[in-house]
Amino acid sequence: MARSAVSKALFIALSALVVAGSVLGISAPAQAHNYLVSSTPTAGSTLTALPPQFEITSNGPLLTLGGSTGGFAFEVRDQVGNYYGDGCVTVEGPSMTVVVAALGAPGRYTVLWQVVSADGHAVSDAYTFTWAPANGQPVSEGSTAVPNCHGTAGGEVPKPNATAPAAASQKVGLSNVLWIGGTVLALGLAIAITLFVLGRRQHD
Ligand SMILES: [Cu+2]
Structure with a gap:
């Protein structure tokens, strides 16, 4: 093949790749979900006094469609499984806060x-902290019912377990496979179109 023919073929191949890519809607894997940046209390910490509010802060804005906090939940449970707080959360920017007026033992x-x-x-996720109250801290017996802010908030958070991380990584794995598969498909299509165009030109 002459040099100009080679560069022409390369140009056609690249153009075909771009077209095939856009036709198949290929794009990079979707943006990752929000993740925990900080919390009050922090994981593994020991509290001697109740903080004014408990807080979960993520890496980006949280979504409250129409101001709804229905998909949000914040539960504090003791070793027996009793709940503390009413589950009424406030969501602002990247943070969710809840006031817990008292803890138990x-x-x-x-x-x-x-x-x-x-x-x-x-x-969703979970972490633990240790409650070692100083004298005079408010004490509550907690509740056996999941706090849902009088029916307006999310209710029970899925318990983190052994299968959850595996399911998450499988999901990521599948989307990567689809993305790579789509790219390979686009490349194949580009080569096929190039060969077809070159073949037609040689027949002319
Ligand atoms: Cu998502």
């Missing part, structure tokens, strides 16, 4: 939280 507590990412998908 000293010991390990679990925070289970769920927020709604900017793309509308819920993200």
